[in-house]
Amino acid sequence: MTIRSFELLQPRSLEEAVTFFQKHGDDARALGGGTTLVILMKQRALHYPFLVDLQTIPGLKEIKTESDGVRIGALVTHRMVETSSLIRASFPALAQAFSQIGNVRVRETASVGGNLAHADYRLDPPPPLLVLGAVVTAFGPKGSRTVALKDFFRGMYETALEPGEILVDVKIPFMPANSRSVYLRYSTLSANDWPCLGVAALMTQSSGRCRALEIALGGVAATPVRIDGLEFAMDQVLDEPVIEKLLDRVDEQISPSSDLRGSDWYKRRMAKLFVKKALDQLNSGVG
Amino acid sequence: MKREITLKVNRLDQTLTVDDADTLLEVLRDRLKLWSVRESCGVGACGSCTVLMDGRPVSSCFLLAVRAVGYELTTLEGIGDGQRLHFIQEAFVEQRALQCAYCTPGFVLSVKALLEENPDASDEAIREYLAGNLCRCAGYADILNAVRAAQEKSKAVMI
Numbered sequence: 001m002t003i004r005s006f007e008l009l010q011p012r013s014l015e016e017a018v019t020f021f022q023k024h025g026d027d028a029r030a031l032g033g034g035t036t037l038v039i040l041m042k043q044r045a046l047h048y049p050f051l052v053d054l055q056t057i058p059g060l061k062e063i064k065t066e067s068d069g070v071r072i073g074a075l076v077t078h079r080m081v082e083t084s085s086l087i088r089a090s091f092p093a094l095a096q097a098f099s100q101i102g103n104v105r106v107r108e109t110a111s112v113g114g115n116l117a118h119a120d121y122r123l124d125p126p127p128p129l130l131v132l133g134a135v136v137t138a139f140g141p142k143g144s145r146t147v148a149l150k151d152f153f154r155g156m157y158e159t160a161l162e163p164g165e166i167l168v169d170v171k172i173p174f175m176p177a178n179s180r181s182v183y184l185r186y187s188t189l190s191a192n193d194w195p196c197l198g199v200a201a202l203m204t205q206s207s208g209r210c211r212a213l214e215i216a217l218g219g220v221a222a223t224p225v226r227i228d229g230l231e232f233a234m235d236q237v238l239d240e241p242v243i244e245k246l247l248d249r250v251d252e253q254i255s256p257s258s259d260l261r262g263s264d265w266y267k268r269r270m271a272k273l274f275v276k277k278a279l280d281q282l283n284s285g286v287g
Numbered sequence: 288m289k290r291e292i293t294l295k296v297n298r299l300d301q302t303l304t305v306d307d308a309d310t311l312l313e314v315l316r317d318r319l320k321l322w323s324v325r326e327s328c329g330v331g332a333c334g335s336c337t338v339l340m341d342g343r344p345v346s347s348c349f350l351l352a353v354r355a356v357g358y359e360l361t362t363l364e365g366i367g368d369g370q371r372l373h374f375i376q377e378a379f380v381e382q383r384a385l386q387c388a389y390c391t392p393g394f395v396l397s398v399k400a401l402l403e404e405n406p407d408a409s410d411e412a413i414r415e416y417l418a419g420n421l422c423r424c425a426g427y428a429d430i431l432n433a434v435r436a437a438q439e440k441s442k443a444v445m446i
Contacts, residue, residue: 003308007288008353038349039330042310051307055354079343103419104397105346106331192332192419 003042006049010056014139014166017052021164022141024050030166031055032075032114035106054113054166063087069173074113074166078125082107090174091132093181093200097124100185103192113167116152119159119223120194126153126224127200128183130216134172140165153223176212179204180285182278186270188261195219196261197271201278209235215246215278219261220254220271227253238283246279247272292356296321297365311347311355312336315362323363323392327421334420337393338362344400363392366399374440375399375433384433386424394420398434402441408434 009028011017021028028050031037040046054060060075063084070090072081081087082099101107101124115125116136126149134149141164149170152160161167175181181202188196197219204212211234215227229249236242256267293302296319305314315324315338324347327335331346338347339361367373372380375395385391394417401408401416408416413434422430 002313003310005288005306005308008307008351034349034351034354035331038310038351041308042329042349053354103332103334104400104416105334105337105344105419108340108343108345109331109350 003038004044004047006041006047006051008051008053010053012056012058014057014168017054017057017166018139018141018164020050020052021166025163028052030114030117032111032117033077033109034114035102035110036114036118036120054111060113060168066171069171071169071171072112073169074111074117076112078102078107078110078112078115079104081112091128091172091181093183093202094125094128094132094172097128097183097185097198097200100124100191112170116149116170117159117161117167119153119155119157121156121221121223122194122198122219123224124183124185124195124198124218127198127216127218128181129170129172130224130226131181131200131202131214132172132175133214134170136170137168138162138165139168144168146171150226156222175202176204178206179212180282182281184274184278184281186274194261197256197267197274199271199274199278201275201282203238203279203282205282208237210238210242211235213246215250215275217250217254217271217275220256220267222255225253238279243276243279247275250275290353292353294352294355294360295358296360297362298359305352307351307353309352311338311350311352311360314352315347315360321362321364325389325392327389332419332421333390334393334397335390337396337420339396339400342400342403344397361396363395366395373399375402375437378433378437378440379430382429382433382436384426384429386426390420390422394422394430398437401434402437406438406441408438410435 009020029048031051031053060073062073064071078098088095129149136147136152147160183200185195185198200216202214213230218224233242256264258264288307291304293300315321325335327333329348331349336348337344340358375398397420
């Protein structure tokens with residue numbers, strides 16, 4: 001099937017890209033790697049008369065170290081994250097999540113910014129980025145602003161990006177000392193498929209007690225979910241009763257829908273099982 | 288929109304007029320008659336339309352041709368010297384790692400990219416890297432043997 005004709009606009013700067021969005025409004029869409037947008041246009045599920053090519057804007061395809069974290073440009077490919085020695089050393093759970101997406105050709109093409117802006121509830125990167133406390137930079141008609149990733153996903157395929165705004169990069173703060181992180185992906189169909197669900201967790205521990213804990217899941221609600229209300233576990237040993245209570249928090253905050261990757265009932269069971277697995281791994285020093 | 292572009296394909300500059308909506312697959316196959324580039328799934332899942340962009344494997348079925356400007360594109364026709372088979376192709380023939388051969392160009396190019404990135408790839412790394420290339424005749428065991436044979440040949444070539 002061929003793609004319906006459209007015009008590819010190739011801006012040389014973020015400012016120029018914004019003028020295209022101001023001129024064409026909803027008729028224009030930002031194009032990152034194209035793994036989702038071009039395929040959906042090819043399948044004629046979507047059509048935009050104008051695509052704004054972000055690949056022609058310099059500076060968006062870099063992974064940069066800063067004093068307090070790492071900044072990943074919107075056009076950085078999944079493969080660049082997967083193979084970056086900096087990311088593998090600083091955020092192993094993130095490298096792990098990116099290494100398991102689709103296949104190597106998809107990862108060579110798909111962009112980090114496109115993945116987040118697409119806001120599909122099943123994607124792998126959001127849960128680890130949520131537990132890491134990532135912050136997104138957006139550039140639009142009013143200039144630059146930042147949005148914490150936990151406030152970024154607003155609904156199925158909906159984000160906090162305003163009309164005319166472009167996702168520029170995602171900043172990930174370095175993990176606190178004595179922290180470990182893990183990402184577990186559970187596929188019910190082929191390994192190349194979207195996951196049934198994904199679970200990320202980050203825990204800071206000292207003297208055998210939990211000092212900070214973040215849990216996030218993908219695939220079990222309309223958006224990726226960061227679990228709230230975990231403060232009760234602070235300064236506790238993560239024993240069975242505490243873990244049971246954590247799993248209750250997870251169960252309360254997810255709302256899976258039944259699909260070919262599993263029923264609502266099944267996904268709830270698996271979500272608890274995989275969160276438990278993740279916590280067990282963090283407790284036992286793996287990750 | 289129509290525009291004139293120059294693509295560097297198999298070391299040659301090809302100037303042609305394309306539509307912004309044309310995929311690289313359509314241009315390589317229908318316009319440049321490079322028949323090794325094949326459509327199958329059309330959504331980047333099967334690997335039949337694999338080409339190399341600056342040595343990296345991509346699915347040409349969902350890549351816009353106008354976005355391939357400035358890269359070195361390689362199809363199966365562009366490996367080897369045009370007279371003899373490339374050593375990876377030889378390995379596939381010798382190990383009988385093909386049956387209908389529809390998927391073979393995609394496999395050979397993926398193996399080329401893999402061996403350039405990781406010459407000593409373990410069986411697990413080979414399986415992982417090639418997981419996105421599908422063979423419906425299911426000759427995967429022979430294909431794995433061919434990759435191992437190609438690894439041996441690549442060392443001989445380098446010496």
